[in-house]
Amino acid sequence: MAKTLKFSEALANYNAIMKDIAERRFAPIYLLAGDEGYFIDAIANRLAETILNEAERSFNHVVVYGADSDTGKIVMLSRQLPMMGSYQVVIVKEAQLLTKIDNLNHYVSQPQASTILIVCYKNKEQGRGIDKRTSFYKSCVKNGSVFESVRPRDYEIDSWLNGYVLSRGLKMNAKAMAMLKEHVGMDIGRMVREIDKLVVSIDDGQNVITDSHIEQY
Secondary structure (H helix, E strand, O other): OOOOOOHHHHHHHHHHHHHHHHOOOOOOEEEEEEOOHHHHHHHHHHHHHHHOOHHHHHHHEEEEEHHHOOHHHHHHHHOOOOOOOOOEEEEEEOHHHOOOHHHHHHHHOOOOOOEEEEEEEEHHHOOOOOOOOOHHHHHHHHHOEEEEEOOOOHHHHHHHHHHHHHHOOOEEOHHHHHHHHHHHOOOHHHHHHHHHHHHHHOOOOOOEEOHHHHHHO
16 A cells, blocks of 8 residues: 655655755656645746746746647657757646646656656646556656645644745734634645735734734735
8 A cells, every 4th residue: 555645745845846946956857746736836836937037938938738738749849949048848737637648658758858847737626646657657756856745634734834924024823823724724825825915914013913814804
């Protein structure tokens, strides 16, 4: 029986990938899969912002969607050479809607060094995870970076949430945190959006988010 990944383990992997990106250590392939979409989007966005500068993005940044594309087109795009830069970035969003995703193994088994292929596979769209038995998955593990994003349980979220609030220059009391979790559930993306709203809504000079702020905003 396969071991279930803990939220703390997924978070450690996330932080390690973000550190590599900041230091410009890129993998040719990123398979970003799992139940919690926030971390998948955060990695994909950070890659897109970091690999290419603004001028290069005009020529070398390609986004396709699984429902509107196919594996043949993605392979063709990934094999193109970059223009006016060292890298081309190809992002596949909603990859869980691709038919015959294992056909991408034709590319990921021998990826091109000048292309960064980012495959975003969010389980919640189909209610099932990516098949780890496929040649595609195994080639991603061998030749690239694979990140599994798991949704935290209630008792796992507090330390991360406190850290995120601190990163925005604020603190949050225990009652406010409990109310936020009750309001939005364990969806980190929604939590982040609500906290970001609070950051711009509460009065200057106040540095603690309280239950009154949750009720008001």
